[in-house]
Amino acid sequence: MSNKARLSTPTKSYQTRAHPKQLFTPSPPPAQTHESSLLKLELRQKLEGFLIHRREWDEVVLSRGLTYALKIVELEAEIEATFQHASFVQECEESEVTLVDGYAWKQWRKLADYRSRLDTVLVDMANVYERFQVLNDGLEKLVQTACRINGIKATFDIPVWTTWSLPRFCDHLLSLCVPFSTSLSLYNTLKDVISSKETTRQEKQAAISYWACQPLLPELAALKELLAVEVPDFLNPQYSTPRKAI
Incomplete structure (x- = not known):
C-alpha cells in the first residue's frame, strides 16, 4: 500500500508542473x-x-517679414512724394537727390536697410525649412525603427494611442511639410516684387496681401483638433515632453 502511494506521487507532481505551461x-x-x-x-x-x-x-514670415515688407512700400511712397514736391526737383535727377537733400539721403539709407533685412528674412525662412527637412528624415527613420521592433503588420495596424497608427501619423506630418518648399519659392518671388524699383505700387500691395495670408500653407486648426483627439493630453502644457533636438 505504501509502495503504491510512493509511486503515484511523482505522477501527480509531473501533472501539476505541466499546467502552467498549458494555461x-x-x-x-x-x-x-x-x-x-x-x-x-x-x-x-x-x-x-x-x-x-x-x-x-510664422514668426519669421508674419512678425518680421511682413513688417519689413510694409515698411519698404510705405517708405518708397514717402520718398516718391518727397522727390515730386522738393524745390530742387528741377535741378537734379532722382539718383542725385540724396546728394542734395539730407532728409532724402536718410530715407534712402533706411530703405536700403529694410531691403537688406527682408533678404535676411528669406535666409531665416530657408533655415526653418531645413529644420522641416530634418524632421522629415526623422519621421521616415521612426517608421523603419518601429517596423524592426514591432514588425511591419503590428506597426501599421495597431494604434499608437487612440485610432491612428505610427505610420499614419508620420505620413500626415510628411504631407504637411511638403507645402513649405513651394511656399519658400513663393516668398522669394514676393520679396523680389516688393524690393524691386521696377514694380508698381499696386503690384507691391498685391505681393504684401499674398505675403500676409500664406496661401500655400494649411491652417493649423485641423491638426490641433486631430492631436487633441488622437494624442492624450497633447495640448496640455503640463504633460509636454522635454524639449530636445528633432
Missing part, C-alpha cells in the same frame, strides 16, 4: 515594451517639433 502565455520581453514606449515618446516629440517649427516659420 499561460508568456508576456512580451521587457526590452520590447520599453522600446515601444520610447517610440511613442519620440513620435510625440516629433509632433511637438512640427508645431515648434511652424511657429518659428
Whole structure:
C-alpha cells in the first residue's frame, strides 16, 4: 500500500508542473515594451517639433517679414512724394537727390536697410525649412525603427494611442511639410516684387496681401483638433515632453 502511494506521487507532481505551461502565455520581453514606449515618446516629440517649427516659420514670415515688407512700400511712397514736391526737383535727377537733400539721403539709407533685412528674412525662412527637412528624415527613420521592433503588420495596424497608427501619423506630418518648399519659392518671388524699383505700387500691395495670408500653407486648426483627439493630453502644457533636438 505504501509502495503504491510512493509511486503515484511523482505522477501527480509531473501533472501539476505541466499546467502552467498549458494555461499561460508568456508576456512580451521587457526590452520590447520599453522600446515601444520610447517610440511613442519620440513620435510625440516629433509632433511637438512640427508645431515648434511652424511657429518659428510664422514668426519669421508674419512678425518680421511682413513688417519689413510694409515698411519698404510705405517708405518708397514717402520718398516718391518727397522727390515730386522738393524745390530742387528741377535741378537734379532722382539718383542725385540724396546728394542734395539730407532728409532724402536718410530715407534712402533706411530703405536700403529694410531691403537688406527682408533678404535676411528669406535666409531665416530657408533655415526653418531645413529644420522641416530634418524632421522629415526623422519621421521616415521612426517608421523603419518601429517596423524592426514591432514588425511591419503590428506597426501599421495597431494604434499608437487612440485610432491612428505610427505610420499614419508620420505620413500626415510628411504631407504637411511638403507645402513649405513651394511656399519658400513663393516668398522669394514676393520679396523680389516688393524690393524691386521696377514694380508698381499696386503690384507691391498685391505681393504684401499674398505675403500676409500664406496661401500655400494649411491652417493649423485641423491638426490641433486631430492631436487633441488622437494624442492624450497633447495640448496640455503640463504633460509636454522635454524639449530636445528633432
